[in-house]
Amino acid sequence: MVNLEQMRASNARIRECLPPGLVAVFAGGTSGIGETTMKQFAKHTVQPRIYFVGRSERAAARITAELTALNPTGKYRFIRADLSLLQNVDEVCREIKAREGLINLLFLTPGTMMTGKGTPYGSLFPLTHIRYQTESILELQ
Amino acid sequence: MKLTHTPPPSTTETPESLYYPTAVTYYARIRLIVNLLPLLQKAPHLRRVVTVFGGTKEGPLCTADLSGRSTTAATATSTAAQLHLRAHTASMTTLALESLAFEAPDVTFVHSFPGLVRTNLARDVRAASAMGLVKAVFKVVGPIVTVPVAEAGERQLFLATSGRFPARSVYGVDPAVTAGVGCRDGVGVARGSDARVGSGVYSVNCDGEPQAEKVEEAVQRLRDQDLVRRLWLHTVAEFVRVTGSEFV
Numbered sequence: 001m002v003n004l005e006q007m008r009a010s011n012a013r014i015r016e017c018l019p020p021g022l023v024a025v026f027a028g029g030t031s032g033i034g035e036t037t038m039k040q041f042a043k044h045t046v047q048p049r050i051y052f053v054g055r056s057e058r059a060a061a062r063i064t065a066e067l068t069a070l071n072p073t074g075k076y077r078f079i080r081a082d083l084s085l086l087q088n089v090d091e092v093c094r095e096i097k098a099r100e101g102l103i104n105l106l107f108l109t110p111g112t113m114m115t116g117k118g119t120p121y122g123s124l125f126p127l128t129h130i131r132y133q134t135e136s137i138l139e140l141q
Numbered sequence: 142m143k144l145t146h147t148p149p150p151s152t153t154e155t156p157e158s159l160y161y162p163t164a165v166t167y168y169a170r171i172r173l174i175v176n177l178l179p180l181l182q183k184a185p186h187l188r189r190v191v192t193v194f195g196g197t198k199e200g201p202l203c204t205a206d207l208s209g210r211s212t213t214a215a216t217a218t219s220t221a222a223q224l225h226l227r228a229h230t231a232s233m234t235t236l237a238l239e240s241l242a243f244e245a246p247d248v249t250f251v252h253s254f255p256g257l258v259r260t261n262l263a264r265d266v267r268a269a270s271a272m273g274l275v276k277a278v279f280k281v282v283g284p285i286v287t288v289p290v291a292e293a294g295e296r297q298l299f300l301a302t303s304g305r306f307p308a309r310s311v312y313g314v315d316p317a318v319t320a321g322v323g324c325r326d327g328v329g330v331a332r333g334s335d336a337r338v339g340s341g342v343y344s345v346n347c348d349g350e351p352q353a354e355k356v357e358e359a360v361q362r363l364r365d366q367d368l369v370r371r372l373w374l375h376t377v378a379e380f381v382r383v384t385g386s387e388f389v
Contacts, residue, residue, distance in 0.1 A: 002328055002349035004292065007299035010322050014302050017322040018186055027173055033193050033255045036294030037301070044298065083169045084155050086380065090389045093176035102183040105301055108173060108192040111165030112255065 011044050020046035020073075023100050027083060027092075028109035030054025035063060037107060042071040049100070053079045053092055053110075083110045153210075157383045163209040166194055167230055171237050171376055174250075175388045178241070181248050188308060188319045189249045190241075191301045192234060196252040196344040197352040199235050199360050200228025202368060207233065207375045232363060233372060235334050235344050240373040242342045246309040247319065249341055252334070253300050256347035258293045288347065296347045305331050305349060309341030334360065 022045050028034040029052030042048055048071065054060060060078035067076045079095060081088045096103070153161045159168055170192050181188050203211050212226040231252070238250035288296070300306065304320035305328055317323060324330065332351045333340025344352045352360070363369075377387050 002299070002305070004295070006326055006328050007296055007303075007349070009326060010303050010328070011295060011298050013322050014298075018302070022187065023184075025173075025177065027170070033258065033293055033297060036290050037193075037297040038294075040291075040294040040298040041301070083173075084159075084161060084164045085157055086159075086164075086168065086172055086383045087157070089169050089172045090176065090384060090386075093173065093389060096177065097180065100180060102185075103177055103180040104184045104187040104189070106174065106177055106181060106190045107297075107301060108170045108190070110169055111162065112193060 011040070014044040015046055018045065018104075021049065022104045023049045023102060024051070024105040024107065025096060025103055026050065026052040026107045026109070028054060028112065029107075030056050030059040030063060030078075032109060032112055034107065034109035034112075035059075037109075038063075039067065039070055041105070041107075042067045042074050042076075045071070046073060048074040049077075050074060051077050051079060051096055051100075053081050053083065055080065055082050159379070159383070160208045160210045162226060163230055163233070167209075167233050167237070168376070168379060170194075170234075171241075172380060172388075174241060175380075178245055178248065182245055184319075186319060187302065187321050188247060189251065189301055189306070189321065190238075191251045191253055191297065192238070193253050193255050193297060194234055195227050195231030196235075196254040197346045197350070197356060198228060198254060199232040199344065199352065199356050200225070201359070202232045202363055202372075203229055204366070204368065204371075207372060209233075231344075232360060235342070235360060236363060236369045236372050237376060238342045239334060239369055242309055242340075246341055249306050249308045249319075250343070251300050251306055252342075252344045253297060254346040255293055256296065257287045258290055293347065296349075300345060300347075300349060303328070303349070305329065306343050306345075307339050307341070309339070335364075336361075 024041055026034050026038045029038045031054065038050060038052055042050060050067065057080060064076050064078060067074060079092050081092045083089055155161055155164045174190055181190065209226055209229050212222060212229050235252050238252055242250055302321045304323045307316060307320040307330060330339045331343050331345065331349065332338050334342045334344045334352065336357055380387055
């Protein structure tokens with residue numbers, strides 16, 4: 001078992017152990033675990049190139065601004081797509097392959113959900129029709 | 142306001158005839174990995190795939206219906222059914238990663254569990270059934286240890302970058318280089334999904350701790366039924382059915 005301090009110590013050494021210019025793809029990066037991990041990645045790397053894929057343009061705009069503030073040396077590109085369709089997955093991959101020759105990290109969180117307001121809700125498996133209701137509400141924002 | 146591509150609430154089928162929950166947590170993710178694998182293999186550093194879903198939560202597979210539809214046949218609000226679907230999909234994920242590691246032993250595949258994440262977002266989830274359901278689920282799950290959002294990200298970042306999770310083998314490349322941030326301070330290389338240390342496929346919780354022995358045995362029983370291969374053939378068949386190709 002690794003405690004949080006050990007994890008933080010390891011994360012703090014990312015900059016010295018890994019080179020600048022890492023390329024990372026975060027599918028599901030516009031919310032939840034994807035978003036928070038992406039921000040930590042940006043914070044701990046030098047000149048990262050991050051692609052994040054999700055459905056919400058509005059969330060993406062906010063997140064891009066936050067990433068830029070966290071690490072102005074990075075390049076951040078949002079790809080809008082609904083990954084519940086494989087044809088969209090393929091389109092996203094074509095776009096990434098057209099722009100990059102290699103990827104260092106692929107981080108996948110589509111379908112996980114964080115909900116709640118100060119109560120211990122988790123990143124639970126999506127609960128189908130409930131997910132639709134919450135996603136619909138979120139898209140209204 | 143435009144609801145793009147979101148199926149109406151009364152259906153759980155995607156327009157491509159996939160079961161929505163496994164479409165987004167399994168099929169789409171495996172497709173992403175398969176498509177982008179060559180690019181990962183070209184990276185001189187790290188080469189890591191992390192799929193955040195149900196690491197360490199693997200359970201029985203509904204072998205007659207790998208799509209997962211049958212596991213929630215009872216009712217979508219049934220807690221037991223949801224956990225059953227999660228266990229099923231978690232097993233699918235880990236076994237699929239093992240197939241991928243055969244093909245790309247120079248890439249690390251991590252199946253993680255995010256932990257129970259506490260958020261104090263102002264977002265209002267106005268589905269009363271969701272709250273009731275989530276409470277019911279937590280009764281089943283047991284004592285809750287919640288982590289704040291930022292900390293959850295720090296933990297997953299560790300899983301994504303630490304040398305605790307090296308690839309199985311690297312062709313002519315210094316292993317230290319692709320392993321990421323070298324292990325230190327008593328942190329060692331993790332036991333893989335097949336119980337072998339450093340196997341290149343890891344199923345871990347947000348403590349970076351691998352699956353319990355009971356889960357390991359359950360997954361081994363699945364392997365003994367040739368389910369790694371059967372599941373992979375099913376997955377590829379679905380890819381071809383929907384897109385006409387095994388990958389792009």
